[in-house]
Amino acid sequence: MSQEITVDENFRMPPPEKVGREPGSLTSIVQSLIFTVDHKKLGLMYIGSGLLFFVLAGSLAALMRIQLAVPENKFLAPETFNQIFTMHGTTMVFLVGMPIIFGFANYLVPLMIGARDMAFPRLNAFGFWIFFFSGLLLYFSYLGAPGIYGAGSAPDVGWFAYSPLTAKAFSRGHSTDYWTISLLLGGVGSVATSINILVTIFCLRCKGMTLGKMPLFVWMNLVMVFLVILALPCLSACQIMISLDRYLGANFFDTQAGGSATLWQHFFWIFGHPEVYVLIMPAFAIASEVIPVFSRKPIFGYPIMVAASVSIGFISLGVWAHHMLCIGMTALGNTFFVISTLLVAIPTGIKIFNWLGTMYGGKIRLELPMLFCIMFLFQFLIAGLTGVMLAIAPFNWQLSDSYFVVAHFHYVLIGGLLFTIFAGIYYWYPKAFGRMLDTRLGMAHLVLFTIGFHLTFLPQHFLGFLGMPRRIYTYQADRGWDLWNFVSTIGVIFQALGLLFFVANLIYSYWKGKKAGDDPWDAWTLEWATTSPPQEYNFAELPAVRSRRPLWDAKHPDDPDWKHE
Amino acid sequence: MNAATDLTSDWKLPSPRKVGILTLIVAESALFTIFVVAYLYYMGKSLNGPYPHEVLEFPWLGSIALFGSSATILAAERALRGGSHQRFLFWWGLTTALGIYFIFFTASEWWKLITVDGLTIDTNTFGTTFYSLVGLHAFHVIVGIILLLCVFLAAVRKKIHPDHHEHVEVISYYWHFVDCIWIVVLTVVYIISTRT
Numbered sequence: 001m002s003q004e005i006t007v008d009e010n011f012r013m014p015p016p017e018k019v020g021r022e023p024g025s026l027t028s029i030v031q032s033l034i035f036t037v038d039h040k041k042l043g044l045m046y047i048g049s050g051l052l053f054f055v056l057a058g059s060l061a062a063l064m065r066i067q068l069a070v071p072e073n074k075f076l077a078p079e080t081f082n083q084i085f086t087m088h089g090t091t092m093v094f095l096v097g098m099p100i101i102f103g104f105a106n107y108l109v110p111l112m113i114g115a116r117d118m119a120f121p122r123l124n125a126f127g128f129w130i131f132f133f134s135g136l137l138l139y140f141s142y143l144g145a146p147g148i149y150g151a152g153s154a155p156d157v158g159w160f161a162y163s164p165l166t167a168k169a170f171s172r173g174h175s176t177d178y179w180t181i182s183l184l185l186g187g188v189g190s191v192a193t194s195i196n197i198l199v200t201i202f203c204l205r206c207k208g209m210t211l212g213k214m215p216l217f218v219w220m221n222l223v224m225v226f227l228v229i230l231a232l233p234c235l236s237a238c239q240i241m242i243s244l245d246r247y248l249g250a251n252f253f254d255t256q257a258g259g260s261a262t263l264w265q266h267f268f269w270i271f272g273h274p275e276v277y278v279l280i281m282p283a284f285a286i287a288s289e290v291i292p293v294f295s296r297k298p299i300f301g302y303p304i305m306v307a308a309s310v311s312i313g314f315i316s317l318g319v320w321a322h323h324m325l326c327i328g329m330t331a332l333g334n335t336f337f338v339i340s341t342l343l344v345a346i347p348t349g350i351k352i353f354n355w356l357g358t359m360y361g362g363k364i365r366l367e368l369p370m371l372f373c374i375m376f377l378f379q380f381l382i383a384g385l386t387g388v389m390l391a392i393a394p395f396n397w398q399l400s401d402s403y404f405v406v407a408h409f410h411y412v413l414i415g416g417l418l419f420t421i422f423a424g425i426y427y428w429y430p431k432a433f434g435r436m437l438d439t440r441l442g443m444a445h446l447v448l449f450t451i452g453f454h455l456t457f458l459p460q461h462f463l464g465f466l467g468m469p470r471r472i473y474t475y476q477a478d479r480g481w482d483l484w485n486f487v488s489t490i491g492v493i494f495q496a497l498g499l500l501f502f503v504a505n506l507i508y509s510y511w512k513g514k515k516a517g518d519d520p521w522d523a524w525t526l527e528w529a530t531t532s533p534p535q536e537y538n539f540a541e542l543p544a545v546r547s548r549r550p551l552w553d554a555k556h557p558d559d560p561d562w563k564h565e
Numbered sequence: 566m567n568a569a570t571d572l573t574s575d576w577k578l579p580s581p582r583k584v585g586i587l588t589l590i591v592a593e594s595a596l597f598t599i600f601v602v603a604y605l606y607y608m609g610k611s612l613n614g615p616y617p618h619e620v621l622e623f624p625w626l627g628s629i630a631l632f633g634s635s636a637t638i639l640a641a642e643r644a645l646r647g648g649s650h651q652r653f654l655f656w657w658g659l660t661t662a663l664g665i666y667f668i669f670f671t672a673s674e675w676w677k678l679i680t681v682d683g684l685t686i687d688t689n690t691f692g693t694t695f696y697s698l699v700g701l702h703a704f705h706v707i708v709g710i711i712l713l714l715c716v717f718l719a720a721v722r723k724k725i726h727p728d729h730h731e732h733v734e735v736i737s738y739y740w741h742f743v744d745c746i747w748i749v750v751l752t753v754v755y756i757i758s759t760r761t
Contacts, residue, residue, distance in 0.1 A: 119581040195588045203581040229592045237599035244697055249687030252603065252697075258612040258690045267599055 043107030089159030114206025127193035141178035295362030379415025404464025435513030452494025
């Protein structure tokens with residue numbers, strides 16, 4: 001695969017920049033971002049806007065931690081606190097998690113399967129912009145929501161918006177409508193992008209890449225988009241129902257008129273639980289690429305990994321009511337959801353052992369992506385174990401809606417997802433920008449952020465055991481919660497410092513980083529076969545593959561993988 | 566694995582358009598499932614009337630029109646692949662007309678329910694779930710009609726060629742899906758809930 005551009009019969013020249021603006025000027029950059037349908041640019045735009053929203057939602061979290069640092073604090077008013085945890089949760093799930101994982105899938109899937117772009121490039125741009133505007137709409141509520149009725153500002157119903165909080169009687173003004181319509185729009189964008197990714201994987205693989213030869217990253221993203229396609233429409237249905245209730249006087253969730261608040265919980269979590277796996281599948285995907293490359297071994301148990309991912313996908317569709325073990329379902333209902341939830345632990349455990357099996361006996365290189373993945377293994381194990389604990393109904397009755405739950409899902413989403421996203425950024429940044437991220441700044445980021453993360457969230461397990469409920473805006477001094485809350489807030493400082501090093505690194509290395517070359521990690525998947533950054537058409541000549549590690553085959557013609565697979 | 570590693574053999578993958586529309590149909594099915602479940606969940610739980618068995622009549626004409634349109638769109642596709650422009654135009658136009666008739670039929674049914682029976686979306690949970698489920702379906706029929714009309718107008722201007730059979734097929738998949746949903750709605754709303 002040479003770097004020279006050779007003309008191939010399928011290759012169409014990208015259209016020249018149409019309007020004659022100076023290249024490199026601000027207007028031309030903005031114009032190229034708005035008009036682009038290139039999967040790589042859109043991927044980076046997804047990740048970039050996801051990181052912007054991350055800073056925003058992270059600042060909201062910091063405000064909450066300041067408020068909770070000491071008992072009976074007056075830093076935030078109770079109604080402001082409600083708005084902040086709602087906006088924090090909604091933003092982190094829909095405007096940080098989703099766009100960043102779509103960004104990775106967008107950037108990498110076509111490269112990894114040897115394609116020139118996504119199946120529907122314009123739909124791809126549509127998906128991005130509709131997501132972006134849904135984010136703006138949500139935050140516009142701070143300005144627009146007081147509007148006509150003069151009540152309310154940002155949404156304050158919590159990210160799962162339990163009924164009847166969203167009813168017109170309890171949520172006056174338009175704040176809930178901003179939440180509803182923003183999520184409805186975001187859902188449309190997510191489904192559009194997911195359909196696009198799924199079609200790309202099924203229809204655009206390069207010659208020789210059978211399903212069994214796809215990189216695990218692609219497989220796990222396939223499971224991710226499959227879950228989005230099944231789960232997000234349920235959320236859209238929920239949002240349509242709320243809107244009908246609020247605007248046309250329908251009675252879906254109006255208990256006074258025969259509606260059911262429980263039904264909302266079922267419908268929301270039918271979406272909500274698969275959504276958790278939507279967010280964690282890309283973490284598995286990144287770990288499954290990084291760990292083999294830095295252990296210098298092919299992934300251990302490829303077919304089992306695929307089977308485990310697919311079965312996690314299926315099982316996750318039938319576990320939603322473990323979020324509702326406290327609402328008084330029948331014993332049969334409780335038992336069913338406890339058992340189905342515990343079943344998830346089996347394929348997940350298999351994955352962890354497979355990653356360990358990959359590292360076992362490997363020649364491990366402790367570079368930054370690998371270090372973040374190793375932290376992921378430990379932290380995700382803790383998250384999984386607390387998850388199994390919470391799945392046991394009696395335990396859940398004791399700790400549901402306590403800080404133990406908060407600690408659990410932050411270990412999943414930060415310890416699991418965010419750490420692998422960092423690993424992915426350190427791993428693929430050289431591909432996207434042609435320069436390595438600085439190792440020393442990166443180490444500072446790793447150390448500070450890891451310390452900060454555990455300082456913040458480990459004590460929250462204890463707070464849960466001590467009976468501190470989530471979502472309270474303050475607490476009395478005699479509860480025994482002071483110390484752990486204070487420690488938890490101190491952790492935020494370390495996390496923020498770590499993130500500063502990370503952002504500094506992203507900016508510094510863009511100009512001053514070491515030149516990366518095409519394949520700095522000596523990796524094996526197709527994205528490393530093209531230039532860094534790749535040309536708009538990705539590959540001068542479309543590749544053809546004969547094994548799961550096409551670049552290994554190219555580098556070792558004497559002993560290619562396809563002789564063994 | 567030797568067969569798979571042989572790169573000289575043909576490499577054929579499914580058509581993006583078809584996989585795309587089938588995936589969209591899966592997503593739409595998930596959306597409808599929630600509304601159907603809501604209907605079933607609230608069946609027989611309305612606190613006050615009117616109840617389904619008092620006001621709903623089996624929509625014979627509308628259903629015949631909609632199911633018939635699935636057959637006529639198949640005939641239109643066959644005509645296009647056979648290269649007969651006139652027959653394509655006839656069957657495609659008939660499909661569109663049947664779709665439009667279905668919408669008028671639903672509109673007159675709703676008119677009667679609202680003005681004569683006094684059933685609106687906020688009357689009871691039957692009204693809520695009935696109008697949202699049937700309305701969501703009708704909305705999909707309307708989107709289908711717009712797609713059908715686009716193709717019809719293009720065909721009138723002789724812009725549709727046999728090469729376009731895949732584009733047309735994608736629309737017909739969607740139209741069949743709308744039909745299948747109507748089978749579910751018919752069963753749940755007009756058969757099961759009027760008998761309980």
